[in-house]
Amino acid sequence: MSTIEIKNLTKKFEVEGHVVTALDHINLSIEKGDVFGIIGMSGAGKSTLVRSINFLERPSEGDVLIDGVNLADLTEKELRKTRSGIGMIFQNFNLLEQKNVIDNVCFPLEINGVKKKDARKRAKELLVLVGLQDKEKAYPSQLSGGQKQRVAIARALATDPRILLCDEATSALDPQTTSSILALIKQINEEMGITVVIITHQMSVVTDICQKVAIIDSGRLVEQGPVDKIFRNPESDAAKELISGKEIRYTPVRDLQSVRKIRIVFQENSAYEPVIANTILELGTPVNILKADTRNVGGRAVGEMILGLPEGEEIQEAVIGRLKASGLAVTEEETQSVSLSPDARRPVSPASAGTTEVEHE
Ligand SMILES: Nc1ncnc2c1ncn2[C@@H]1O[C@H](COP(=O)(O)OP(=O)(O)O)[C@@H](O)[C@H]1O
Ligand SMILES: [Mg+2]
Known part of the structure; x- marks a missing residue:
């Protein structure tokens, strides 16, 4: 009742x-x-x-x-x-x-x-x-x-x-x-x-x-x-x-048409940590956030991101493994261009991604 x-x-x-x-x-x-x-x-x-x-x-x-x-x-x-x-x-x-x-x-x-x-x-x-x-x-x-x-x-x-x-x-x-x-x-x-x-x-x-x-x-x-x-x-x-349009952010980085892209989904049971930043720091590799559509729900990020992975299959698998270990759902994206602006060609470096702001707005 x-x-x-x-x-x-x-x-x-x-x-x-x-x-x-x-x-x-x-x-x-x-x-x-x-x-x-x-x-x-x-x-x-x-x-x-x-x-x-x-x-x-x-x-x-x-x-x-x-x-x-x-x-x-x-x-x-x-x-x-x-x-x-x-x-x-x-x-x-x-x-x-x-x-x-x-x-x-x-x-x-x-x-x-x-x-x-x-x-x-x-x-x-x-x-x-x-x-x-x-x-x-x-x-x-x-x-x-x-x-x-x-x-x-x-x-x-x-x-x-x-x-x-x-x-x-x-x-x-x-x-x-x-x-x-x-x-x-x-x-x-x-x-x-x-x-x-x-x-x-x-x-x-x-x-x-x-x-x-x-x-x-x-x-x-x-x-x-x-x-x-x-x-x-x-x-x-x-x-x-x-x-829509209120909290969605697009962060086009550079044209990664030829590079492997993955979609990650933050769910309710996803780990409570700045996953992207930790992945970058732990593996010492940049990861490009091509599109971010996350928002803060009850103190944690919910939504999805499209990431462009660095070159080299070994490091790509390491990144995917690290994200999965944090409970994120990871799927491959087709390698078509995500709408990109030419003036934002900066990969996310450990220095600029070392905060939770990447995922938690
Ligand atoms: N006491 C009332 N007499 C006449 N029209 C009313 C009255 N209360 C609300 N309305 C009308 O009902 C509609 C919904 O109003 P309201 O419930 O106040 O909307 P909201 O709170 O979503 O802004 C509006 O068109 C409003 O003009
Ligand atoms: Mg009212």
Whole structure:
């Protein structure tokens, strides 16, 4: 049984006499403990979808089941209870500006009738968790964006939710703050077993912490699956547009038309090491990276490269053997020219390849 099941979900809005279909027959299952990404262009329907998960938007058609319970079957009171088990954070934090940090975190508890003393105790624990124990008395206007989002996370966790919905939660933050907030969300997922749904237009957010991803385009779900699979091989036009061209790098080196070429594939179980650099250093031979299409997925390189091997069968076999020993899949490439630019005729030397940057962007 999935934590979140979205069945045939359609949401239509009537705007000035005409109907906008924000979601069009969406089917999606999110399993307990997932960190699930939902990506799409602006206006694709992401926020409407995430708001439908807790019935802030009522579907025009279709169903939402949380832990097997159909939200449409619930009374208002039961729905409020279910909603308190679903935390939510937003791009603009939505803190109460006139309340200080601890009162913001206590707020959902007090609404739920928790005694003030108990609410404060819980809030203090949560502020420790998010690293803001020394900001209890501060007001939102005195905090940085990252600190505000930490308060919002503490507030979202106050009612012990099973699910955390994040709608563009890092979109207003700089890259470094984004990383620290994503690390916190990952920690919450792992340590508290909370299912996380991440809505974002930033691909790096997905590759950083999501295991699965769904792509929506004009209200339709066009593709879904494991992040590494979709990012390695996007099939839908929307996925290609979102993913391709962003992180793909071509490093043409020189025309190796007559030289042996191999394709190597970095998989999930590939060794966690700068394989190319180590191969070059250990064998004392240059290897030409003709094409690189790798990206960082959960801290390791996933994707493929085409390498031009040095001349001489013995050294070629040594390179292939070394790469295979690191768990890489190696196949021969046809010796046709890879598109090359004449100004980049520099082989990768041990000096320039001695960092992980060759494989980890
Ligand atoms: N309350 C609303 N009333 C009318 N139209 C809406 C409403 N909410 C969203 N929409 C429309 O639904 C579509 C999807 O919006 P949204 O879910 O906010 O997309 P995203 O979050 O992917 O940018 C857009 O065309 C938007 O204008
Ligand atoms: Mg949105």
